[in-house]
Amino acid sequence: MNILDISYFQLALSFLFIILLILVSAIRKIGKQKLIIIASLRMTVQLVAAGYLLTIVFENPSWYLTAATIMIMLFFAIINIFKRSINPISNKLKIIVAGSLILGSLFTVLFFIIIIVRVFPWYSPQYFIPISGMIIGNSMTGILLGLNKMSDDFIEKRDIIENSLMLGATAKQATNDIVNKSIETSLLPTLNSMLGMGIISLPGMMTGQILSGTLPTVAIKYQIGIMLAILGAITITVIIFVLLGYKTYFNNREQLVVETKFKKN
Amino acid sequence: MKFSFNKIKYKHILNIERLEINENAVAIVGKSGCGKSTLLRIMANIISLDSGDYLIDDININDYNAVSFRRIVTLMNQKPIIYFGSVKDNIVIGMLYQNKTTPDDKKITDLLNAFNINCTLESSAKSLSLGEQQRICMIRSLLLQSKVYLLDEPTSSLDKETEDAAMTTFFDTAKSIGSQVIFVTHNPIIAEKYAERIITVEGGMVCEYP
Numbered sequence: 001m002n003i004l005d006i007s008y009f010q011l012a013l014s015f016l017f018i019i020l021l022i023l024v025s026a027i028r029k030i031g032k033q034k035l036i037i038i039a040s041l042r043m044t045v046q047l048v049a050a051g052y053l054l055t056i057v058f059e060n061p062s063w064y065l066t067a068a069t070i071m072i073m074l075f076f077a078i079i080n081i082f083k084r085s086i087n088p089i090s091n092k093l094k095i096i097v098a099g100s101l102i103l104g105s106l107f108t109v110l111f112f113i114i115i116i117v118r119v120f121p122w123y124s125p126q127y128f129i130p131i132s133g134m135i136i137g138n139s140m141t142g143i144l145l146g147l148n149k150m151s152d153d154f155i156e157k158r159d160i161i162e163n164s165l166m167l168g169a170t171a172k173q174a175t176n177d178i179v180n181k182s183i184e185t186s187l188l189p190t191l192n193s194m195l196g197m198g199i200i201s202l203p204g205m206m207t208g209q210i211l212s213g214t215l216p217t218v219a220i221k222y223q224i225g226i227m228l229a230i231l232g233a234i235t236i237t238v239i240i241f242v243l244l245g246y247k248t249y250f251n252n253r254e255q256l257v258v259e260t261k262f263k264k265n
Numbered sequence: 266m267k268f269s270f271n272k273i274k275y276k277h278i279l280n281i282e283r284l285e286i287n288e289n290a291v292a293i294v295g296k297s298g299c300g301k302s303t304l305l306r307i308m309a310n311i312i313s314l315d316s317g318d319y320l321i322d323d324i325n326i327n328d329y330n331a332v333s334f335r336r337i338v339t340l341m342n343q344k345p346i347i348y349f350g351s352v353k354d355n356i357v358i359g360m361l362y363q364n365k366t367t368p369d370d371k372k373i374t375d376l377l378n379a380f381n382i383n384c385t386l387e388s389s390a391k392s393l394s395l396g397e398q399q400r401i402c403m404i405r406s407l408l409l410q411s412k413v414y415l416l417d418e419p420t421s422s423l424d425k426e427t428e429d430a431a432m433t434t435f436f437d438t439a440k441s442i443g444s445q446v447i448f449v450t451h452n453p454i455i456a457e458k459y460a461e462r463i464i465t466v467e468g469g470m471v472c473e474y475p
Contacts, residue, residue: 162311163346167359168336168409174362253313253331 003212015040054129063123070109070132074102077140084144087151092248096241101143104237105136112229117222134205134226135233138190142234143241146186150242153178154249154258162256171250179242186238190231197227266322266338266413266445268308273317278303279469281317290436291447292460300469301449302343305415308447309340336363339411343418343449345398352377352393353386355401359409368408376404379434381427395422400431407438414439416448420455428452432459 018040025032057065078098082089089097109132113119119127154161157178164174197203198220202210205226209219251257268286273279279300293301306312307319310331319326326334339359348355356376357367370386377384380400384393390401399422406414419435420428436459439446450456456463465472 159342159344159346160348163342164358164362165311165335166309166340166342167362167405168332168339169359169362170332251313253310253327255310255312255331 054125057125057129061121061123061125063121066123066125066128069125069129070106070136073133073136074105077101077136081140081144081147085151086148087155089147089151090248093147093245096244096248097143097147100237100240100244101136101139103240104143104233104235105132105139107236108139108229108233109135111232112225116225116229130205131226131229135230138230139233139237142186142190143237145189146182146238146241147245149185150178150182150245153181154256158256158258165254165256171247171254175246175249179246182242183238187231187234190227190234194227194231197223203227267320268447269318269320269323271318271320273307273319274315275300275303275307275312276315277469279307281469281471284464284471286447286462286464288460288462289445290460290462292456292463293447293449293466294451294453294456294463295466299466301466302417304466305340305417305447305449309338309415310334311340336409337411338413338415339406339409340415341402341406341417341419343421345395345402345422347390347393347398347401350390351387352384352390352401355390356405356408359405363409365409373404376407379438380404380431396424396427399423403431403435407435407442410442411444413445413447416446418449418451421451428455429458 018036021036022033024030025036053069057069078101081097081101082094109128110122112131112135113128114122117127117131122128161174161178165171203223206216206219206223209222210216249256249258268284270281270284272283273281281304293304295301303312307314310326310329313326321329321334321338348358353370353373356373360367373386377386380403382393382397382400384397390398393401399419403419416435420431423431432455436446446459448459463473
């Protein structure tokens, strides 16, 4: 049940699609040829590097190589969130974002690997790394959506929050709706994708396993498990983030401190 | 309650050497941008001073719990702030925040009538006119039975007749529950009629003309 390998010549043929795209861009004067070339090159180089690195890690299974890989993934995920945040965020909030992503994803990954799949040894890179990748990637998107929603709301609903404070609300009461909306926003895309799963599309993990010769009945068990783990990871990550995060918008006198520097770019 | 300010500064907006407010009905007047609203926001502890002392009944503001303080001293915004939901939702929201028992529908309807607002309790609050929304905010504040009301141009969206009627109803109700009212206004007639003392703010400083 081995998968067919692709020769380098065959792989090179797939770059014909890029040539097609470059031609379209040039003829239609879309002017994106440079971006197309850079994107294809980066994709290729990054994946080749990842392929060789993973081969090294797989051939030398050890807890520290697995841990190092996970830390690198978490690091880039956190940097990515900061880069893609619509509004500037305070340093305190950055620490909370990083902390909740690390806690939420690591807890879920360990739970999934050790309790659900029961991988032995637990750090087996073949399982640990791809599963962590999916969980960290999805938590990253979830927290980013929640963060953008929350930071937007603190700017747009500033008057309402302050008015609630004037009516004697605590900071927690005044931001209850904002916090709930932020949790909802971060979870909705995942929930929506679950609705169409198996009908409109076959999810990536399952597709990969089936291509490698895994029985579809086994592959779906992994897919169901990972979807629920992703949902769990986003939930834990976002709950920690919002419950600590909203407080950074208030000082010790429970006054709102969204300054002008928090305006949109 | 007695509000005292000593050498207070807030950004480039306020710079008051000394001010004491003790009366039951006080008007604060002055040109736009002179710092009147900022003074009210400081009094309600929505913002804090950069320097100087703000004492209430001779106790420093920072010795009060911020939320408990704002449950005694209620500031009403110039721009009416309306929450999503019905007229009733908007009227009781402050009481819910303060865990107070909400009044029955009859009491709210009586207040709507007293303030001359023609709507049902279930009407969408956002669909009311600006002037009606402003009076909804007045009712919302009054039901809190606060010791002190700070009103920032409470009648800015009302025409002359409605303005006078709304102020009279507000002051009568406030008096009946023994509240102190400090209000900012552009209108010198309203200031003369309802205040026992008028404070003028000019360029962030207090000038008083006896």
